[in-house]
Amino acid sequence: MIQSQAAPQQASDDIAVTLKGVNKWYGDFQVLRDINLTVQRGERIVICGPSGSGKSTLIRCINHLESHQEGTITVDGVTLSDKMKDVEKLRRDAGMVFQNFNLFPHLSVLDNCILPQRRVLKRSKAEAREVGMKFLTRVRIPEQADKFPGQLSGGQQQRVAIARALCMEPSLMLFDEPTSALDPEMVGEVLETMVELAGTGMTMLCVTHEMGFAREVADRVIFMDAWQIVEENTPDAFFDNPQNERTQNFLSQIL
Amino acid sequence: MFDFRFYEIWRSQDYIDTLILGVWNSFWLTVVGSFFGITLGILLALAQGREMPLWLRIPAVSYVEFIRNTPFIVQLFFVVFGLPLLLGYAWSLEASVVLAIALNFSAYFGEVIRAGIQSVPAGQSEGAMALGMSRWQTIRDVILPQAIAKVFPSMTSQFVFLFLTTGLVSEIGVKDLTWAGRYVADRTFRDFEVFIVLTILYMGMVYLFKGGFALMFRAAFPWWGKSR
Ligand SMILES: Nc1ncnc2c1ncn2[C@@H]1O[C@H](COP(=O)(O)OP(=O)(O)O)[C@@H](O)[C@H]1O
Numbered sequence: 065m066i067q068s069q070a071a072p073q074q075a076s077d078d079i080a081v082t083l084k085g086v087n088k089w090y091g092d093f094q095v096l097r098d099i100n101l102t103v104q105r106g107e108r109i110v111i112c113g114p115s116g117s118g119k120s121t122l123i124r125c126i127n128h129l130e131s132h133q134e135g136t137i138t139v140d141g142v143t144l145s146d147k148m149k150d151v152e153k154l155r156r157d158a159g160m161v162f163q164n165f166n167l168f169p170h171l172s173v174l175d176n177c178i179l180p181q182r183r184v185l186k187r188s189k190a191e192a193r194e195v196g197m198k199f200l201t202r203v204r205i206p207e208q209a210d211k212f213p214g215q216l217s218g219g220q221q222q223r224v225a226i227a228r229a230l231c232m233e234p235s236l237m238l239f240d241e242p243t244s245a246l247d248p249e250m251v252g253e254v255l256e257t258m259v260e261l262a263g264t265g266m267t268m269l270c271v272t273h274e275m276g277f278a279r280e281v282a283d284r285v286i287f288m289d290a291w292q293i294v295e296e297n298t299p300d301a302f303f304d305n306p307q308n309e310r311t312q313n314f315l316s317q318i319l
Numbered sequence: 320m321f322d323f324r325f326y327e328i329w330r331s332q333d334y335i336d337t338l339i340l341g342v343w344n345s346f347w348l349t350v351v352g353s354f355f356g357i358t359l360g361i362l363l364a365l366a367q368g369r370e371m372p373l374w375l376r377i378p379a380v381s382y383v384e385f386i387r388n389t390p391f392i393v394q395l396f397f398v399v400f401g402l403p404l405l406l407g408y409a410w411s412l413e414a415s416v417v418l419a420i421a422l423n424f425s426a427y428f429g430e431v432i433r434a435g436i437q438s439v440p441a442g443q444s445e446g447a448m449a450l451g452m453s454r455w456q457t458i459r460d461v462i463l464p465q466a467i468a469k470v471f472p473s474m475t476s477q478f479v480f481l482f483l484t485t486g487l488v489s490e491i492g493v494k495d496l497t498w499a500g501r502y503v504a505d506r507t508f509r510d511f512e513v514f515i516v517l518t519i520l521y522m523g524m525v526y527l528f529k530g531g532f533a534l535m536f537r538a539a540f541p542w543w544g545k546s547r
Pocket residue numbers: 090093095113114115116117118119120121122
């Protein structure tokens with residue numbers, strides 16, 4: 065196993081994402097409270113915390129699937145707002161992998177990869193097919209290309225979802241509990257794919273409770289509770305020596 | 320015992336030709352009306368979407384309500400006789416009747432398709448939008464194919480039901496199958512036999528349509544039911 069990287073953040077002023085004083089409400093209910101976060105390019109961040117603490121909401125704000133009411137979110141130098149011109153460009157820069165895969169059941173695995181490339185990047189059919197096969201090979205399921213998603217196991221479907229997102233050549237990948245809907249025996253293959261992706265230098269924000277993964281690839285672990293960031297640290301320090309009482313409680317429950 | 324005399328119908332080439340023409344007219348009026356009806360129905364279903372502005376939703380909902388709560392025969396009279404007077408145009412009877420059928424069908428198909436759209440999980444459009452697809456691309460390439468596959472059986476039965484209502488166009492002299500039946504019955508006085516022949520022809524067409532829909536389903540949705 066690779067040793068965790070307790071090293072400080074890379075000395076680079078190349079910033080992928082910043083959140084400054086972000087507040088968000090659903091009606092009267094405040095779901096994000098004063099969120100501040102800076103993500104360096106190439107950095108891998110794991111976000112964990114109890115159910116309902118706002119983790120999904122936080123990463124969904126980063127590709128503007130949800131909008132926030134206060135504070136600023138900047139992704140690749142672009143500041144997000146409801147009036148922003150090119151939300152499609154933001155979304156193809158920030159790939160997202162969902163808990164439930166969200167593959168298109170009516171398209172073959174390869175066509176799942178081809179459709180967004182054709183529509184969004186306006187690639188030719190041949191190029192889209194080639195790129196699709198490249199990433200299906202990367203996640204090690206090129207032989208499933210002509211099947212429909214429903215014919216694949218959960219682990220395979222999630223790997224297709226990762227390949228499909230990578231086809232858009234994002235600079236940042238967001239994962240929302242990518243292994244939570246999987247049978248235990250399939251978690252490993254998806255995590256392995258994510259570890260490999262981390263090895264390519266991809267900037268990654270992962271909501272997950274997979275501690276092994278966090279220790280292996282994360283530069284930082286962020287703990288959310290009650291709609292705010294409670295603690296943040298390197299993985300080893302976070303898991304072995306949590307500072308906040310709520311973090312300690314949480315970790316004692318999932319360990 | 321009633322004395323069946325079907326030969327009274329068969330003995331005249333004119334009656335047979337009229338019935339064949341009736342089958343053909345009922346067939347194409349329904350098919351063409353459905354084509355436009357389904358197209359308009361999709362637009363009506365989309366216009367009623369939650370995220371659509373009220374100035375689109377209210378007219379769409381009102382239109383569907385109006386059509387579904389008034390008799391087809393009244394709509395038919397209005398489109399064929401009323402509209403040309405109001406708007407000052409003169410179309411052929413066929414064109415007006417197709418328009419009336421399409422306007423009527425669209426409300427019914429629209430409701431079925433709307434249910435289909437609602438049944439597609441929200442994750443599907445989130446997945447598409449997270450890839451950078453536009454709202455319209457998401458609807459066209461992701462939502463609609465799944466929505467229509469889901470409600471295809473309901474659309475088939477809706478189609479059959481609407482087909483059977485098209486007999487009303489005979490009231491304004493369109494030579495459809497119902498009109499042909501009346502034509503033959505008036506001349507042979509064999510109403511009961513004609514009634515039986517019409518029943519068989521309508522049923523035969525229904526099964527033809529159902530078979531066609533089943534083939535279309537398999538061609539258009541090869542993925543349906545494919546799971547481990
Ligand atoms: N669309 C919504 N409308 C209202 N409340 C919501 C909505 N989505 C999420 N919430 C609430 O916001 C809180 C945070 O949700 P979420 O970000 O999904 O948490 P997590 O991913 O950490 O489990 C929860 O209390 C949830 O019930």
